[in-house]
Amino acid sequence: MTEPGIDAPDKYDPNLAIDKWLRVWEDKHLFEADGLVDAGTAGQDDARPRSCVVSMYPYPSGDLHMGHAEVYSISDVIARYLRLRGDNVLNPIGWDSFGLPAENAALKRDLDPSTWTYANIEVQAESFRRLGVSFDWRTRLHTSDADYYRWNQWLFLRLLEKGIAYRKSAPVNWCPVDKTVLANEQVVQGKCERCGSTVQQRDLTQWFFRTTQYAQRLLDDMAQLEGNWPSEILAMQRNWIGRSTGAYVDFAVEGRAEPVRVFTTRPDTIFGATFFVVAADAPLAAELCAPENRAEFEAYRDKVRTETEIDRLAADRPKTGVPLGRHALNPVTGQQIPIYAADYVLATYGTGAVMAVPAHDQRDLDFAKAMGLPVVAVLDTGEDDPATTGVATAGDGTLVNSGRFDGLAKADAIEAVTADLQERGAGERAVIYRLRDWLVSRQRYWGTPIPIIHCPSCGEVPVPDDQLPVRLPETGYELRSADGASPLESATEWAAVDCPSCGGAARRDTDTMDTFVDSSWYFLRYPDPTYTGGPFNPEGVARWFPVAEYIGGKEHATGHLMYARFMTKVLHDLGMVGFTEPFAKLTNQGQVIMNGRSMSKSLGNLVNLQEQLGLYGPDAVRVTMLFAGPPDEDIDWADVSPTGAVKWLARIWRLAGDLTTPDATDGDGELRQQTHRLVDEITTLFETRRLNVAVARLMELTSLLRKACDSGAGPADPAVHEGMSALLRMLSCFAPFTADEAWSRLGLPSSVIEHGWPEADPALVFQQTVVCAVQVAGKVRDRLTVATDITETDLRDLALNSEKIVKDLAGRAVLKVIVRAPNLVNIVPAKA
RNA sequence: GCCCCCGUAGCCCAACAGGCAGAGGCAGCCCCCUUAAAAGGGGUCGAGUGCCGGUUCGAAUCCGGUCGGGGGCACCA
Numbered sequence: 039m040t041e042p043g044i045d046a047p048d049k050y051d052p053n054l055a056i057d058k059w060l061r062v063w064e065d066k067h068l069f070e071a072d073g074l075v076d077a078g079t080a081g082q083d084d085a086r087p088r089s090c091v092v093s094m095y096p097y098p099s100g101d102l103h104m105g106h107a108e109v110y111s112i113s114d115v116i117a118r119y120l121r122l123r124g125d126n127v128l129n130p131i132g133w134d135s136f137g138l139p140a141e142n143a144a145l146k147r148d149l150d151p152s153t154w155t156y157a158n159i160e161v162q163a164e165s166f167r168r169l170g171v172s173f174d175w176r177t178r179l180h181t182s183d184a185d186y187y188r189w190n191q192w193l194f195l196r197l198l199e200k201g202i203a204y205r206k207s208a209p210v211n212w213c214p215v216d217k218t219v220l221a222n223e224q225v226v227q228g229k230c231e232r233c234g235s236t237v238q239q240r241d242l243t244q245w246f247f248r249t250t251q252y253a254q255r256l257l258d259d260m261a262q263l264e265g266n267w268p269s270e271i272l273a274m275q276r277n278w279i280g281r282s283t284g285a286y287v288d289f290a291v292e293g294r295a296e297p298v299r300v301f302t303t304r305p306d307t308i309f310g311a312t313f314f315v316v317a318a319d320a321p322l323a324a325e326l327c328a329p330e331n332r333a334e335f336e337a338y339r340d341k342v343r344t345e346t347e348i349d350r351l352a353a354d355r356p357k358t359g360v361p362l363g364r365h366a367l368n369p370v371t372g373q374q375i376p377i378y379a380a381d382y383v384l385a386t387y388g389t390g391a392v393m394a395v396p397a398h399d400q401r402d403l404d405f406a407k408a409m410g411l412p413v414v415a416v417l418d419t420g421e422d423d424p425a426t427t428g429v430a431t432a433g434d435g436t437l438v439n440s441g442r443f444d445g446l447a448k449a450d451a452i453e454a455v456t457a458d459l460q461e462r463g464a465g466e467r468a469v470i471y472r473l474r475d476w477l478v479s480r481q482r483y484w485g486t487p488i489p490i491i492h493c494p495s496c497g498e499v500p501v502p503d504d505q506l507p508v509r510l511p512e513t514g515y516e517l518r519s520a521d522g523a524s525p526l527e528s529a530t531e532w533a534a535v536d537c538p539s540c541g542g543a544a545r546r547d548t549d550t551m552d553t554f555v556d557s558s559w560y561f562l563r564y565p566d567p568t569y570t571g572g573p574f575n576p577e578g579v580a581r582w583f584p585v586a587e588y589i590g591g592k593e594h595a596t597g598h599l600m601y602a603r604f605m606t607k608v609l610h611d612l613g614m615v616g617f618t619e620p621f622a623k624l625t626n627q628g629q630v631i632m633n634g635r636s637m638s639k640s641l642g643n644l645v646n647l648q649e650q651l652g653l654y655g656p657d658a659v660r661v662t663m664l665f666a667g668p669p670d671e672d673i674d675w676a677d678v679s680p681t682g683a684v685k686w687l688a689r690i691w692r693l694a695g696d697l698t699t700p701d702a703t704d705g706d707g708e709l710r711q712q713t714h715r716l717v718d719e720i721t722t723l724f725e726t727r728r729l730n731v732a733v734a735r736l737m738e739l740t741s742l743l744r745k746a747c748d749s750g751a752g753p754a755d756p757a758v759h760e761g762m763s764a765l766l767r768m769l770s771c772f773a774p775f776t777a778d779e780a781w782s783r784l785g786l787p788s789s790v791i792e793h794g795w796p797e798a799d800p801a802l803v804f805q806q807t808v809v810c811a812v813q814v815a816g817k818v819r820d821r822l823t824v825a826t827d828i829t830e831t832d833l834r835d836l837a838l839n840s841e842k843i844v845k846d847l848a849g850r851a852v853l854k855v856i857v858r859a860p861n862l863v864n865i866v867p868a869k870a
Numbered sequence: 871g872c873c874c875c876c877g878u879a880g881c882c883c884a885a886c887a888g889g890c891a892g893a894g895g896c897a898g899c900c901c902c903c904u905u906a907a908a909a910g911g912g913g914u915c916g917a918g919u920g921c922c923g924g925u926u927c928g929a930a931u932c933c934g935g936u937c938g939g940g941g942g943c944a945c946c947a
Contacts, residue, residue: 273873274942274943276874302947380945383946384946387947592942665895677882688910813927853927858889861889866927
């Protein structure tokens with residue numbers, strides 16, 4: 039075997055120079071942002087614009103995989119580009135290191151979650167280094183460190199003070215066999231992922247954050263993001279928030295002091311409300327139920343409670359329900375209408391009760407048919423009577439059977455009826471949201487302990503700030519406790535504390551926080567990850583945030599991104615940050631797939647990153663990812679060619695070796711122009727993040743230079759050197775190792791990335807002449823080389839007098855000439 | 871059902887703001903080099919933009935419809 043670089047000096051080895059360049063970059067501190075928290079720490083150069091480029095931090099589930107390589111390649115190219123352009127760039131890294139997989143791995147391997155987690159973090163950190171990602175390692179944080187999660191607890195307490203955190207009973211997924219609470223992703227088609235038994239809903243008292251209170255602001259502030267976030271993500275968030283406008287209507291119920299309130303988007307149809315439905319699982323249903331209906335109701339309700347997602351997801355399931363033996367008073371018709379309990383009404387949306395208008399709502403109509411209830415059409419849409427067709431009419435029309443509102447158009451009627459109800463105190467205009475409050479309690483071990491103490495006499499008592507952090511117990515707990523309560527229930531010694539308020543015996547809250555709490559603010563801690571004066575250093579936050587560009591997958595559209603936006607607004611309201619949106623710009627990256635499908639062990643189509651790195655080296659893997667297509671599109675690894683990337687990098691490397699000492703000439707003018715035009719174009723492509731096209735242009739520049747070196751200007755021509763210098767500086771964003779290696783082959787002082795982004799000289803970019811297409815009736819008939827600044831009149835004359843055009847026109851009259859100097863002339867002739 | 875994104879050579883992808891459909895790569899083919907091999911060099915072939923219609927002097931691009939793919943929300947009143 040030959041030793042690369044010794045016996046085969048002209049062979050490019052994609053893995054040869056990695057350690058060398060990693061050392062050079064680290065020794066020179068090239069990736070460290072200047073003045074992380076204040077101008078005094080380093081800052082000779084604080085006039086530079088600051089840019090904070092953040093990629094969503096990884097979960098340490100093992101070594102890095104292809105998906106990681108893509109996200110961090112994209113963010114790294116952007117960070118490196120901005121740095122070359124002269125920005126003071128912060129490119130931080132941390133780990134989302136709490137979470138369920140650590141517990142599962144720990145159970146499987148019989149070790150503790152912490153050991154597994156921190157070992158993985160070390161593996162990933164080293165892989166990031168070897169991938170050439172230009173992180174500022176001083177930012178490094180792990181959310182599972184007590185130094186981090188104590189601030190989760192601190193923030194929780196602030197939210198509690200503001201009334202944003204509160205406790206209520208809510209259902210959780212419960213596996214009766216494993217006797218444990220399951221996360222949604224552990225429930226597959228209503229069954230426990232692990233043991234396959236049917237998951238039940240069980241009520242537990244849990245902590246929530248009032249995201250609903252921020253629903254309108256989350257919606258309104260999207261105006262700030264429009265154009266800088268992908269429209270798709272904004273649409274998903276809009277869907278998720280699900281604003282709907284309408285009215286609350288109060289229905290008096292016999293024998294009940296307070297009326298029952300419903301929400302409707304169609305107050306105009308209230309004259310057609312012939313019955314009333316309450317969600318069977320809502321407390322209201324049990325309350326309203328008449329004694330003689332109780333047995334039937336409870337049987338129905340219990341059945342509904344065992345129904346889980348599987349049943350709920352079944353399409354077109356027949357409507358079921360039971361009468362509650364009570365009546366409500368339709369506030370406009372004065373009619374007594376029967377009240378039913380049914381499962382098609384959701385307890386958690388609106389008020390958990392609806393006025394049913396079967397003629398104009400398909401669900402109500404289906405229910406009416408099943409129960410034999412009357413159907414009264416109150417809006418004439420010109421369609422057939424819903425009572426006979428079984429199809430509810432939801433379109434536009436005119437009111438009928440609606441007393442004094444008859445004849446009004448739908449939109450006017452909505453206004454008029456709402457106003458009328460409001461006047462009579464029977465209702466009001468209302469806006470409601472689909473968005474729910476954020477359930478933050480998790481019955482898990484590996485997370486942030488909730489800093490609350492439950493005292494038999496004082497109730498819920500916050501842990502005083504000076505007693506934070508509430509540390510996770512390292513021993514004395516069972517990950518899977520016998521009765522399936524929170525693992526921390528089993529840490530009896532840990533849980534037993536004295537009440538901070540009365541000093542009596544009390545117990546800690548044994549739930550931990552959703553890891554989305556950790557990730558809702560982590561980026562703010564990056565500038566000063568060991569800060570002890572608060573969750574984040576306000577000076578650092580003021581300097582670096584909002585994040586200039588945030589990079590990650592769109593699977594986080596409605597989860598993480600929503601929570602981070604919410605938390606930012608809360609922090610803003612607490613006076614802790616000066617902005618209301620955390621991420622000024624969002625770039626999505628697609629997934630890396632294989633043969634048209636997501637990679638998975640079971641499909642046998644996994645592509646191993648380390649293997650790819652071994653075969654092609656980090657540069658080629660990065661280039662392959664970025665060249666494959668626009669960043670937000672999925673990459674099918676079967677469609678791309680890492681060997682093609684290696685070939686290209688090798689060509690550049692060889693070309694650098696082929697150049698000779700520059701001579702004293704002015705250099706090839708034509709080549710200089712081409713180089714500067716490409717630099718100009720590539721700069722725009724970087725600005726607009728069309729990185730795949732930028733790679734293509736760099737390949738083009740490579741070919742130009744190869745040709746010039748071999749057959750034109752020659753290897754000593756200064757223009758060739760200039761082109762090569764520009765190429766390598768731009769290349770360093772994509773392929774930093776190769777760029778530096780080739781740069782040093784040219785005999786230039788390392789590192790290439792200290793030499794800045796090439797500047798295109800406008801005088802060289804400008805084209806003296808261009809080729810103008812001359813069309814006849816839209817078809818190109820001639821091409822003329824003309825001066826770029828030719829006037830429309832001159833160009834028009836030139837075109838009309840062109841030999842080919844005269845011939846093509848063959849004497850036809852010219853109706854019109856469109857001139858778009860200097861690129862195009864279109865001559866419209868009369869029909870022959 | 872409502873909403874969003876996308877359909878361009880065999881494949882992955884370009885085409886600034888409507889203006890000459892092709893930059894780059896993969897695969898194929900040809901030549902040269904080397905020949906033990908090719909992650910050596912050079913060249914070449916190749917689509918009228920899913921389909922129908924409209925606007926326009928001119929449409930991949932704008933509009934309407936339709937088909938196909940991907941995604942989000944959903945008994946949400």
